[in-house]
Amino acid sequence: MDRREFLAFGSMYMVGSSSVARAFSPEHSPASALQSSRTVYPLSQGWLWSRNLVAGAEMPGFDDSSFTPVTLPHSNVFVSWHNFDQNAYQFVSLYRRHFCMPAEHREKRIFVDFEGAATASRVWLNGTLLGEYRGGFTPFSFELTEHVRWDQENILAVEVDGHELQDVPPFGYEIDYLTYGGIYRDVSIRVTPQTFLENVKVTPRDVLSSAPQVQVDAWFVKAAGETSGTAYTLEAELLDGATVIAQTQQRISVAEWNAGHAVLVLRNFSGVRLWELSDPVLYTVRIRLQTSHSADETTARFGFRDARFTPQGFMLNGKLLKLRGLNRHQGFPFTGPAMPARVQRRDAEILKRELKCNIVRCSHYPQSHHFLDACDELGLLVIDETPGWQHVDDSEVWRERYLDNTRRMIRRDWNHPSIVLWSVRINESRDFHDLYVNVNTLARSLDASRQTTGVRYFQESELLEDVFSMNDFGFPLKVPNHPLYLNTEFVGAEFPVRSSDNNAQHREQILRYARIYNQIAADAHYAGGLGWCAFDYQTHWDFGSGDHICYHGVMDIFREPKPAAGFYRSQCSPEEEAVLEPGFHFAENDEPGGFEKEVICSNCDEIRCSILHHGVPKPIIVLKPDHENFPHLEHPPFFLTLPDGNDDWGDLRMDGYVKGTLVISKTCSSKGIDQKFVAHADDQELIADGSDATRIALRITDEYGNVRPLCNDPISISIEGPASLLGEDIVSLSGGVMAIWVRATRSPGSIVVTARHAHLGEQKVILQSHPADRAVSVEI
Incomplete structure (x- = not known):
């Protein structure tokens, strides 16, 4: 067509x-x-x-x-x-x-x-x-x-x-x-219509009481020549799914009409469920501006939750929660930030489900609303941040654009229950008293229901926000000097790690995170901490590691985990998921002294290790979590030393136990051979809207499925069917992995992606592209 x-x-x-x-x-x-x-x-x-x-x-x-x-x-x-x-x-x-x-x-x-x-x-x-x-x-x-x-x-x-x-x-x-x-x-x-709703803000009130309320602020734009004599009505309904559980309406007063702003309050409802990290229940307010000759209607999704930083720490719905998270940049290989909803949402799923974070910082700018929508739905807390990085310009034009960015960010995002802080200060900037008084006044006037913060790198900084946020790359961390104190960056920028680096490098990255979270857990004055950062990202020539990449992530730029991701993953309860992640590449052993003390990240009570010779286990080594050196971590790392170093070598089997029950096992190959070529898609189905896309991860592994980090072989890609490749048709693995993204066209049908390795053969991934829903996708 x-x-x-x-x-x-x-x-x-x-x-x-x-x-x-x-x-x-x-x-x-x-x-x-x-x-x-x-x-x-x-x-x-x-x-x-x-x-x-x-x-x-x-x-x-x-x-x-x-x-x-x-x-x-x-x-x-x-x-x-x-x-x-x-x-x-x-x-x-x-x-x-x-x-x-x-x-x-x-x-x-x-x-x-x-x-x-x-x-x-x-x-x-x-x-x-x-x-x-x-x-x-x-x-x-x-x-x-x-x-x-x-x-x-x-x-x-x-x-x-x-x-x-x-x-x-x-x-x-x-x-x-x-x-x-x-x-x-x-x-x-x-x-x-000629007179229409310009924006709506939903503010739950008294959510922990027996009589919660919902305040609905509506801003509207009047038709040219429209006078206050026209009878306008504002109506609001509170919906739980499709069920209306509360409603109200009122005439707009002359004062409200002249101001272009009216307020409704929904009352007298009961039985609402709170937005919790484990059960992020969402509600909808539908609001309608109506007169005898026109009507405009919109909705806003929100959650009932009480979130605040206190001298005791961060409280969600009256319960203390130690924050554990990562920072996120929005860039991807091949397209930069230009990825559709599914791919943006996938990052939130990785942070919540794979890395077990409870908070993410949008560094250093407001990010896609699709990402924020997913955070709402998954139960992942968010720090929303105004665009900036260290520099504050002297010009009035620059400063007004900074204030305007902050205004637009808050007015766009104020209904997201996941957002708990407005980060309104330019990241890591010096103090600019008048400017930061103005931005905090602006933020509080727009949304008094959330606290403000500003991320800095020196403790002597003037505190004008509600929460003192600190980037601290040393160890031990500085002692909090304000009652509401949050660490927002540590480890990554001072310790870049590639997936292909040796065991010593990966071990140190893991242990730096473990030491810091142990310190944070030991002191209630730390509200929590967010590591730098979730994913490797592209940067300018004067940063990065010589190839314009900051290898600061616990995952690489393709969203594939490094060993340090295992530490984050291991900090969840074993009731949620049993985790056993070796922090080493077993067949790679070029450290002085051999395999002497390697780290395993796990939430098990005990790990039993054995060396396999032709499938037969040799003496079992019983490991316990290192509570002595990490007494405040709920799930400290384990340390493995092989009794005979490199002299008694074979495949390594690790069995994780919780309360005496075997819950997880992993085996690492000792052979040092590239054994398998694996291609895996994040999604099996796409929408044929011309934009939808999914990631296909390409991995070379040992016989047990562990990535071979020293493999950098080329892979060729071809596609049959209604889709295009976001990436190159010949790629080289990096650290044993690579990923491509496949985008659907507007035609539905079967998509076959074929990836070929010169020695390990080819892998086919079959996707199905379904017709787009005309109710939401047909364009003019």
Whole structure:
């Protein structure tokens, strides 16, 4: 189907936003209630892109037949996984999108909403410049209403500047991460009545009492010429799933009308369940702005929870919780941050389920709402952070953009129950009293229900936020000097580790984390700690390890675990999952003195180890967790020494016991031979919407499934079926692993991905791409 056929096809359908699932039902609203007239059209498909600016390309009559068809989210360059040039994405490119507006929207207001484009954007409709937005991590919108053509197609043109612009945070000096370029998050067209709801904030109150309440703040934009004499009504319903459990409505007063802001309170309901880490129950508020001739409706999802930092530590719903987490950068190989919802959500699943974290910090900028949605659903706490890295510019323009970024972040994210702190200070900056007074005043005026923090690297810093957050890469950690104290970075930046590094390097990374969490557990003055960081990430030439990669993660850039990931994983209860993770590569043994004292991360009570000769075990070594050196860790590491060093060598079997019961076993090969080639997809099914994607991990292992970290062999990739490869068709393993991502097209069907190794043969991964739901995915 060519572009114009697609436009004709798409214009036959009108897609309702998920936030307008249905109008208020007759039994809950006045008989005169009108159907909500809000509609949202996603704009992921059908974009045409030019790497170079071409004179007149913003005009509707421009011939764009030579432009490249692209799908959002989109990176303006291919991003090799390492040795990537930081200047490669620093250019200005242009996107064009043809669309036709359905005639039934003629009397409505039309907006285009961008969730993120790096780093500055100028937007035209039909040759008219709508405006410019300078900022790469926060959302922006432009109204199209006055410039829409109803009897012919419209041309949306977007000029995106990928340069690291000195007047835009986080730029101005240097930063330790890449920002990439392009329209790397979603875009949509929003259709509203002339008077419409601009934003909604839901604030649960008294959630630990027998009479909880929900305050609903609604901001609305009035139609031109609309007066306060018009009878407007604001209605709200509280939903548990599809069931309405509370409702209220009121006329909007003259004062509220003039302010464009009204407040409702939902009361007299019972039986709500709290949002807990183990059971993150979510509710919905549906709010409706109605008059005799129009109605606008939207929803907000939230959770009932009480989260606060106290001198006793962090409290969630009245219970003390020691925080254990990691920092996350949003970059991926091949596409940078330009990954769809499924891939963004997968990072939250890794942090929660594989690394057993209870908190993540969005370093150092607001991240995809898909990631935050997954944190809400999984029960993973979040620190949301304004864009920045050490530098605070002297210019008023820069500082106003910093305040505006913070404002946009909070107004976008304030309904996420997972978010427990607004990090409003520029990461690791010096003190700027007036500026930081202003930003804290701003944050508290926007959302008084959450505390603020600011991440610094020196304890002498002035505290203007509620929680003192500290990046401390030494050991032991500095003693807390404020009653509300959180460690937000440690280990990684001072101790980079590659997956292919030797046992001594991996052992030290593990033990640094173990020592710090042991210290944090010993003192209630530490609310907890977040290591640096979850995933390796790409950076500038003056950081990293010589190939533009910061190997600071407990996982590599492909989301494959290093041995240090085993420490995080081992800190969960064995009732949740039995964990036994060797912190070493058994067949790799080039340390002086041989295999003398290696670490095993486990939540078992006891590990029984034996050496296998031709499958027959030799004397059992019984290991106990090292409570002596790690007395405050619930699950200390174990240490293994082989009695005969390297002289008595064979396969190593480890059996983990809890309360005398065998719960987990692992075996490591002693042979040092690449035995198996494995290809594994995170998901077996995709949605044929042109954007959906999943990761396929490629691993060379021993005969027991342990990755062979010294294997760097090439792998060739081919795809059959309705999908494309996000990556290269020939890749070299790094530390025995590699990953590619596969993106579905708009055609459903079977997808066969074939990966070939020269000596170990080929592996096929079969995926199924299903038709997209027209109710949420059909575009104009």
